Amino acid sequence: MSRKHFILLTVVLVLAIAALAACSGGGAKVIKVGINAPLTGSIPKVGEGTKYSAQMWLADINKAGGLQVGNKKYKVELVIEDNESKADSAVKANTKMITQDNVLVIIGPQSSKQAVPAGEVANNYKTPMISPWSTNPKTTLNRPWVFRGCFLDPFQGPVIANFVTNQFGFTKAAVLYDIASDYPKGLAEYFKKAWEKLHGAGSVVAYESFTHGDTDFSAQLTAINKSGAQFLFTPQYYSEVALIVKQAHQLGWNKPIVGSDSWGSAELIKLCGSDCYGDYFSTHYAAAGAKGATKAFIDRYNAKYGYVPDDVAALTWDSLNIAKTAIQNCGKLTGKIATDRKCVRDAMANIKNFDGITGKMTFNESGDPSKCAVIVKISDKGEFKFFKQVCPTK
Amino acid sequence: MGYFLQNIVNALQWGSFYALVAIGYSMVYGVLMLFNFAHGDVFMVGAYIGFFTASGLMALAAMGSIAIPGWLILILTLIIAMFLNSFVGMAVERIGYRPLRDAPRASAAITGLMIGIILETGNLALLGAQRRAFPPLIPPTVYKVGGVYITNQKIVIIVVALALTLALHQFVQHTKWGMAMRAMAYDFLVVPLMGIPINTIAALTFALGSALAAAAGVLYGVAYPVLGPYMGIIIGWKAFVAAILGGRGSILGAASAGFLLGFIEIFVTMIFPSTMRDFIAYTIILLILTFLPNGFFGEPYSAKLRL
Structure with missing residues (x-):
């Protein structure tokens, strides 16, 4: 390879990288939400409920033309990663979503086996995470960036x-x-x-x-x-x-x-x-005999996917809406991912009496809501x- | 006493699966000197074939509104699954092992691992991750005999496992095909000179082993009716241990080692905290192998027979 070619190649490569960086960094009008779910492995039905809930939630936002934050409308994208019901894969999924996909907030993992180690990653990278279904105290303990959607x-x-x-x-x-x-x-x-x-x-x-x-x-x-x-x-x-x-x-x-x-x-x-x-x-909730918003959710889910949603689906729905409220309460997104994540975390910690379909939620200092069991x-x-x-x- | 006897029944059922799967390992190892690490997954495929056969037969029975009794469906399912799975076994041999017959042993061993992973993930891709509920062909009836609870399912499992083991043993000991297999186990190089078609015998060995794995798969579905793509891995490993413990190529050895494994696992759990089960069980097996390096019925390797 001659010197000329070498330089030409270098220039092309640098331009390509710059272009890529511009694409991923410049899209400030998109909010990415990460979903860390067990789509395969020993509890695939849990993953399915998570995914279906998230897709229903996204459809609602798309119907409204995006998510209104302050005076701007943002497009929302879901990044759904499979953790194979394994702890190590859940850690990998979180790391990838945080460092490569630049998600603003993570929903999941569902079971404590994955949520405990994955919560550590989210906390270390200072990215807000809500586990809808993990009931083990270690998931949120001493982790200001990690929340949960259920009792302990x-x-x-x-x-x-x-x-x-x-x-x-x-x-x-x-x-x-x-x-x-x-x-x-x-x-x-x-x-x-x-x-x-x-x-x-x-x-x-x-x-x-x-x-x-x-x-x-x-x-x-x-x-x-x-x-x-x-x-x-x-x-x-x-x-x-x-x-x-x-x-x-x-x-x-x-x-x-x-x-x-x-x-x-x-x-x-x-x-x-x-x-x-x-x-x-x-x-967390009983589907048979539910009323109000809970019933509306159950009926919509049932009509769309053909079965009554289980507690995971309902809790995921609530967690996604908590994330949505937190992003909106944040008021203004800067496009700088670290700043925005901090803003969303603080907004989330300050949510009072969130009216979810599985009960009212206010997070205590360790990120846990106080909820009733059924x-x-x-x-x-x-x-x-x-x-x-x-x-x-x- | 009832407690002790109950655990003997438990161990007989649990050992039946190890025994049936171990025989397949042992035959392939004996005849071809191969570790067929895909065998646990062939067992999984057998269970799924059984699942689809049984569901199909039940749907057929419901459609034609003919009352086929459950036990008849079970027998048909067993036969069809064994038949179809023997082709799966032969395909594994033809695609995975025959092209590598002269390759180093390590290449053949990783082939088994790769085919195993392909079968698992192929199942995952084709059928999805959700668990399958094996249809209840014979609804369990619980009998109480002298403080011991036995179900009709347990009896069927144990009887079928023992009958298949003995039938295969007879086949290998008393037929020409069986003799050819034993000859191949004895000396791989001379056998072709005697006019024995080694490719046919190799395929037959895989077919028989896989048929037994399918029987194990169907019976497993009856006893533990939750099927998943990775169900064969642990059973495969442990049956492999049983195959080596039984002695190279010995059908009765593999079967008895399979049952022994079942007994050790159940009785360790009976005496010690159940958490210690595998730790203690496999330490015991390590000890047995230290004193019996060729397993129960294995013969020492002879340098003149093996290159």
Whole structure:
């Protein structure tokens, strides 16, 4: 290559890079919102609900011709990244969206296993993030940039313990949980603590665990059967719940099985069938019997996608609207991503009594809303029926 | 006592899957000296073929409004899935291994890994990530026998697994095809000189192993009716361990090691905290291999037979 060619090539390259930079940096009229969702992996239905909610939200904004911030209208783009239901992929997805796509705010990841490590990335890069569905305290703890759209496990654990005590009058509990996943492990511990506070040490007569990916729980369930427990609490995700409940029944277990908000997927009944009928779980909202804006959302979602949205979809909807409100409250976007992110974070932290479809939300200093939990009973038709509401005591 | 017996039943069921999958590993390893790392995913494909066959048969039965009993659908599903999956196995051999028969062993081993990943991600791309619920062909009936809970499903799984193992053992020991397979395991180089078509025998080995994997897949669907594209990975690894533990190329060895693995896993969970299961179970297996490096029924390698 001659000297001339070399210089020519260098110039072309530099121009190309400059042009690219101009394209990505100059588009100040576009707001990018990142979605970190489990589209594949062990909980794909959660990812689907996240994506569908986000697309519905975007359609609304596009219909209004963009998002009004101050006196300017901005086009909104979604950057949807798949975290494969894995912690490391969720971290990668966040890093990519923050550093390459320059998103203004991130919605997700949903489950604590991904949200805890991904929240660290968002906090380090000073990018506001809301996890709609992660209930583990570590997600937002000491992370001013990270928020959540739901209640926490230290609240949910006692809710379930109190509910079972009042409803059935039981004193002996069995717990079966996945030890390799942040959410079930954390919630199992909070539940155990709450239960033992109510009924004394040793009242959790079986505390059995398994490892992510296991499908056979016969040994654990046999031990639970033998322990004399009056009910089983299993804070697992829907595909595992189907296996656990079926196997328990085949091993002669006919006592109640109680779950947590991870049960509430639209897919649960498809996989579990009549085995899950009559069981209870705690969750964020009950679709059957909803009113007002919540009902409007459910009807729209159902008409568009053909099934009743689960709690993940509803919480994602609320989180997106919190992000929208925060961006609008920010008042003016400078186009400098770092400044704008800071402005959105501060606006988000200052939101008061946000009226969401899953309840009113005001963030406390660690970015957590104080919300009520709902106990749902699975009806004989497989619907999630409202049974009872439990609110935090102030 | 009831507790102990219950866990024996649990272990027999869990071991059945390891046994059926391990046999496929062991046969390919015995006859062709190959680690077919795609075998766990062939098991997954078998389960999916079973899922579509069973759903199709049930839809057919519903459409023609003929009352086909569930057990008949299960038998048909087993046969069809085994038949179709044997072609999957033969395709894996033809595409993945035959072109590399003279290549270094490491190349053939990574071929298995690559085919496995292609099968997993291909399934993901074609069918999506959502879990499939295997149709309940035989609704579980729970029997209580002396404090032990047994279901009709468990009985079917254990009986079918044992019957297929014994049938395959008979085939390999008492037919000409089986003799050809054993001859190939004995000496790969001389066998072609005797007029034995090695390509046919290699294909047959894969076909039989994959048919058993499909049977395991269908039975797995009956017992654990949630199917996903990555369901074969862990079972594949553990069945591979069982195949080596059983001894190279030994069908009964692989099957008994598969059941042993099931027993160790279940009984470790019975005695120790369940978190320690794999840690203790696989330490035990490591110890067994230290003292029995050729596995239960394996023969030591002979330098004169292998190059």
